[in-house]
Amino acid sequence: MTETLDRPLEHPAGVLPYGAHARGVDHLDLLEAHAIFVMREVAAECRAPVLLCSGGKDSAVLLRLAEKAFRPGRFPFPVLHVDTGHNFPEVIAFRDRRLHELGERLIVASVQASIDQGRVADPGACGSRNRLQSVALLDAIDEHRFDACFGGARRDEDKARAKERVLSFRDDRGRWDPKRQRPELWHLYSGQLLPGEHLRAFPLSDWTELDVWQYVAREAIDLPSIYFAHSRRVIERDGMLLAVSPWVQPRPGERVSEQTVRFRTVGDATCTGAVASEASTLEQIIAETAASRISERGATRADDRFSESAMEDRKREGYF
Amino acid sequence: MDLLRLAAVGSVDDGKSTLIGRLLHDTKQLFDDQLAAVAQASARQGTHAVDLSFVTDGLRAEREQGITIDVAYRYAATPTRKLVIADCPGHVQYTRNMATGASNADVALVVVDARRGLRDQTRRHTCIAALLGVRHLVVAANKMDLVDWQPRPYHQVIEDMAALADALAIETVTVVPVSALHGDNVAVSSSNAPWYGGPTILDALESVPLRPATGGRERPTRLPVQWVLRQPGGGRAYAGMVSGGALAPGDPVVVLPGGRRASITSVTVADRVLAEAPAGLSVAVELDTDLDVSRGDLLAGPVDLPSVTEHLEATVCWFAEGPLHAGADYRVKHTTRVVPGRVVAVAGRLDVRSLALEPCAQLDENDIGTVSLALSEPLVVDDYRENRVTGSFVLIDPATNATVAAGMIGPFHLGPTGTTPAPG
Incomplete structure (x- = not known):
């Protein structure tokens, strides 16, 4: 928005103008305002929302936006972590620290529990549990009777996501039907559901990876340390750098090396790759993100490399 | 950085998705791995060259049928503007998806096959965009390579589009001769049309005046109440997006539909206190009078009441x-x-x-x-x-x-x- 305010801004003592641009509103202001609007709208129209939190940067931004939407009140929803059991310890530490600061309720839906209950097959000690998250999530939705899940998905992540509405309706098995999306005009989001249905709400739909980093910097949002360059033992596999962990061990012929890396996304440790990077400050990460030639998921997610429709197929099964 | 929302509209097969793919490609907004995936998909569909329409046609059914079924949102940035691009489907059957894409747009990028000129669906889309409040058109007279870059079809598009724009109260129309397939005049000026001295599509999008929207203090103030926040001291704040004018402490407001009056005592976004909140921001306001205000009510300035x-x-x-x-x-x-x-x-x-x-x-x-x-x-x-x-x-x-x-x-x-x- 280039429109500036007509009258000169005269601030009473102690009252600050909005943001760095005292006389205008920039793209981050508008993205923030829209995300807050979506969160309030869903909270008002749905009976039992929940906020999905992976402990990654997008959910850290969602938590900050929820504060902006609902403070000084409490969040009108709990926070849900779908835990694959294959975690980076830094991420779990961050999750617990942040939720403690916020004083909000955390629910953990465990993929291990789904495996123990025989709800899903164990892919083995070193198999990816990313896809199994859908079952744990849908079970949690059933158990707590959630009717709306806030997620940090962005349309710039993937071509199927690029087609998804801000409010994405799911049937009783959590399935997305791309041919039956509701028209979403203006800011008129309709959150009304039939029995058995629920919706996923994506307040960050129009944000790009770069927007997220710029916002993290502007708002001084706390993140897990693995987003910043650090030294780590990694294995190069399928063109990705996988962190050595109890679940990722060198296969015959693979070599472990110590490298300076950071993570662009946070997910199941078995399928989330690191990128070689010296970027240890937000400014350096923003510069690196702006210059990157590889997409966020392309660089870091083995699960999206299976096929051209990997994300669409997972969404049809109830994935985030 | 400004935010410009644009909707790519027009009839099926006139080349919207290819144009958006080309725009992203030529402005270096496509990542190497995305391009490689597009090249692979093109090869699988038997397309000889890289088919840039696959950049936005993200659903399996779309790639199979070679059409756009639902809106794809794509993002690009110029030095001064973040572009939110809605690539809308051209089929009549998917008009509701097109309206979804255009309802928040500042500008419509209308794609016309220069060989065929304006079709019913071009008119329908342009008309819907205008009804939805779009006041600026950037028109791509596309597939100019297939008419050997003769200026006549281009001028026909100008003539027809000008007549349509007149009837629809469109404020600015820029018609650009392009080949989305080859990239002429999309982000880079083409030497194929020496008779054309106007802007590229990208230039035109960068110079579209941004909608004054409903912002500015001279516009009537509107705040639809979304949510009531209880303050620790026992007071209440009314949360919502400023949807007209601007709000500042001291401003008088009328609470509708009831009609009671009060004055704003504070405008905040969480812990940040604002001197003034223009349209487009999500805020919370407190009033000097304890009124019964709930979700669905509207706070309006005292003049130009709704x-x-x-x-x-x-x-x-x-x-x-x-x-x-x-x-x-x-x-x-x-x-x-x-x-x-x-x-x-x-x-x-x-x-x-x-x-x-x-x-x-x-x-x-x-x-x-x-x-x-x-x-x-x-x-x-x-x-x-x-x-x-x-x-x-x-x-x-x-x-x-x-x-x-x-x-x-x-x-x-x-x-x-x-x-x-x-x-x-």
Whole structure:
């Protein structure tokens, strides 16, 4: 928005103008305002929302936006972590620290529990549990009777996501039907559901990876340390750098090396790759993100490399 | 950085997705791995060259059929603008998806096959975009390579588009001769059209004036209340997005539909106190008087008050498979309020060729027409031409929850403000 305010801004003592641009509103202001609007709208129209939190940067931004939407009140929803059991310890530490600061309720839906209950097959000690998250999530939705899940998905992540509405309706098995999306005009989001249905709400739909980093910097949002360059033992596999962990061990012929890396996304440790990077400050990460030639998921997610429709197929099964 | 929302519209096969793919490619917004995936998909479909339409046609069914079914959102940035691009489907069958993409757009990028000129669907899309409030068009006269870059088809597009834009009260139209396939005049000037000295598509998008929208203190203040926040001291703050004018401490407001008056004592976003909040920001305000204010109410400045009404005259785009006729009951969602409403009359249907309104008894799927609605509770409304937020609504089928219509409040009007309506 280039429109500036007509009258000169005269601030009473102690009252600050909005943001760095005292006389205008920039793209981050508008993205923030829209995300807050979506969160309030869903909270008002749905009976039992929940906020999905992976402990990654997008959910850290969602938590900050929820504060902006609902403070000084409490969040009108709990926070849900779908835990694959294959975690980076830094991420779990961050999750617990942040939720403690916020004083909000955390629910953990465990993929291990789904495996123990025989709800899903164990892919083995070193198999990816990313896809199994859908079952744990849908079970949690059933158990707590959630009717709306806030997620940090962005349309710039993937071509199927690029087609998804801000409010994405799911049937009783959590399935997305791309041919039956509701028209979403203006800011008129309709959150009304039939029995058995629920919706996923994506307040960050129009944000790009770069927007997220710029916002993290502007708002001084706390993140897990693995987003910043650090030294780590990694294995190069399928063109990705996988962190050595109890679940990722060198296969015959693979070599472990110590490298300076950071993570662009946070997910199941078995399928989330690191990128070689010296970027240890937000400014350096923003510069690196702006210059990157590889997409966020392309660089870091083995699960999206299976096929051209990997994300669409997972969404049809109830994935985030 | 500014935010510009654009909707790519036009008839099927005229090349919208290819143009968007080209725009992203030539502005270096495509990542190497995305390009590699597009190249692979092109090869699998037997396409000789890299088919850039695969960049936005992200669903399996779309790639199989070579058409766009639903809106794809893509993002690009120029040195001064972040672009939010809605690539809209061209098929009549998916008009509701096109309206979804255009409802928040500042500018429509209209793609026309220069060989074929303006088609009915081009007119329908341009007309819907204009009705939705888009005031600027950037027109790509596409596939110029297939007419050997002869200027005549390009000039025909200018002539036809100018006539259409006149009738639709469009403020600016820029027609650019392009080949999306080869990239001529998309982001880079082409030497294939020495007779053309105008901007590229990208230049044109960078210079589109941004919508003054509903912002600025001279515009009537509107804040639909979304949520009530309880303050620790026992007070309440009213949260919502500023949807007209600007809010500042000390401003008097009227709480509608009730009509009680108060003054704003603070405007905040969480812990940040604002001196003034222009339209577009989500804020919370406190009042100096303890009033009963809840979700669905609207705070308005004391001048230029909106109407409080149980009767709406509106232009609607009808999306459902079955017809819309008098006597049908729907839920009306308007700002943050949902009320039951009944269609009292269907008055007319827009002929997209003549742009005339013809009398009719019902609207069929993808028709644009005029209706009157009786509401069971009052809404606080403005004319759509005055305010896109307080002037719009959707109709929801109470049995299925499907969104079946997009509505724009006020008398049917295509021409410029203040002139005689009903062209044709």
